[in-house]
Amino acid sequence: MLVLKTLSEIRLALEKVESPLGLVPTMGAIHGGHIALLKKARSENATLVVTIFVNSTQFSSQEDFASYPRSLEQDLIILEAEGTDLVFIPSDEEMYPKGYETRVDVGRIGQILEGQFREGHFLGVATVVLKLLNICHPDRVYLGQKDGQQCLVLLRMMEDLNLGTELITVPTVRDSNGLALSSRNALLTDEESHAAQVISRALFSTKEMWESGVKNADKLRQHARRILTEEPLVKKVDYISMVSCETLQELSIVQGKTMLSAAVKIGSIRLIDNLILEPVRDDLGKDIGKRES
Numbered sequence: 001m002l003v004l005k006t007l008s009e010i011r012l013a014l015e016k017v018e019s020p021l022g023l024v025p026t027m028g029a030i031h032g033g034h035i036a037l038l039k040k041a042r043s044e045n046a047t048l049v050v051t052i053f054v055n056s057t058q059f060s061s062q063e064d065f066a067s068y069p070r071s072l073e074q075d076l077i078i079l080e081a082e083g084t085d086l087v088f089i090p091s092d093e094e095m096y097p098k099g100y101e102t103r104v105d106v107g108r109i110g111q112i113l114e115g116q117f118r119e120g121h122f123l124g125v126a127t128v129v130l131k132l133l134n135i136c137h138p139d140r141v142y143l144g145q146k147d148g149q150q151c152l153v154l155l156r157m158m159e160d161l162n163l164g165t166e167l168i169t170v171p172t173v174r175d176s177n178g179l180a181l182s183s184r185n186a187l188l189t190d191e192e193s194h195a196a197q198v199i200s201r202a203l204f205s206t207k208e209m210w211e212s213g214v215k216n217a218d219k220l221r222q223h224a225r226r227i228l229t230e231e232p233l234v235k236k237v238d239y240i241s242m243v244s245c246e247t248l249q250e251l252s253i254v255q256g257k258t259m260l261s262a263a264v265k266i267g268s269i270r271l272i273d274n275l276i277l278e279p280v281r282d283d284l285g286k287d288i289g290k291r292e293s
Contacts, residue, residue, distance in 0.1 A: 001080045003087045010088045010135060017085065018046035023138035025129060028052040029069040029183035030078045033173040037142040038082040040170050045140060049086045050079055051132055056092060058124030069186045095131060103127045106153050109248045113149050114272070117238045117263060125150060126157050133165055141165050146172040146180045148259050148274035152248060174200065180273045192267045195233035199264050199273045202227035207275050210254060217242045217251045228264060238263035245276065
């Protein structure tokens with residue numbers, strides 16, 4: 001496994017590798033969710049490249065950026081064990097040289113949900129991912145469904161800009177209690193970690209309600225919010241959302257492929273999670289399900 005820190009180093013190394021090439025972009029603090037991405041990418045590509053870069057431009061505050069978990073030494077041990085070929089760990093100066101001004105604006109879908117509560121977040125995400133794609137030229141890039149809006153935003157960017165890279169979304173990995181694995185989980189106390197289980201509990205309960213035939217989105221959102229607010233350590237619910245996976249428009253009636261998502265503050269730590277609601281269709285292409293009473 002080669003560990004590379006400059007653009008010249010990674011470009012030289014990429015000239016010598018076999019195709020197809022799979023890219024897993026990360027901010028480090030590697031956990032089980034990342035490992036699922038690594039295993040998927042390793043199984044489908046001749047070369048596996050991982051990037052580790054805590055991207056300051058996607059954080060809403062300097063405090064949040066400074067507190068983001070960092071565990072580089074342990075990360076490299078895990079990456080080598082998973083068969084990574086190249087690890088690119090650029091500095092801020094390498095990624096954003098003096099005088100840098102260009103940013104990627106993904107439009108409306110980057111301004112809602114996470115974009116509404118984290119100003120400029122998707123400007124930073126889209127810009128850094130485009131830069132990494134341009135540096136590495138992967139055949140495939142692997143992202144986790146846990147960051148559902150991010151996946152849809154980056155897919156739109158890649159399609160709009162004709163990048164030619166295939167985006168592979170890997171299902172969310174959860175612990176034994178249902179909590180979606182996230183680097184930020186390391187910042188939770190034991191009590192907060194236990195309380196955070198309420199997020200997945202609210203989402204899965206809402207999914208069951210939808211599967212029982214309830215299609216009214218307001219009723220479903222209210223059900224999720226009621227479960228979340230019963231947990232004393234939930235300090236704030238930024239949103240409970242039900243959007244079309246195609247348009248990211250909020251729905252009044254849930255039909256078609258839908259993303260149910262929530263952003264919740266447990267203590268001082270903000271966590272996100274989502275589930276995809278996908279109707280079963282009959283042979284005529286119609287959604288199968290009970291009518292709402």
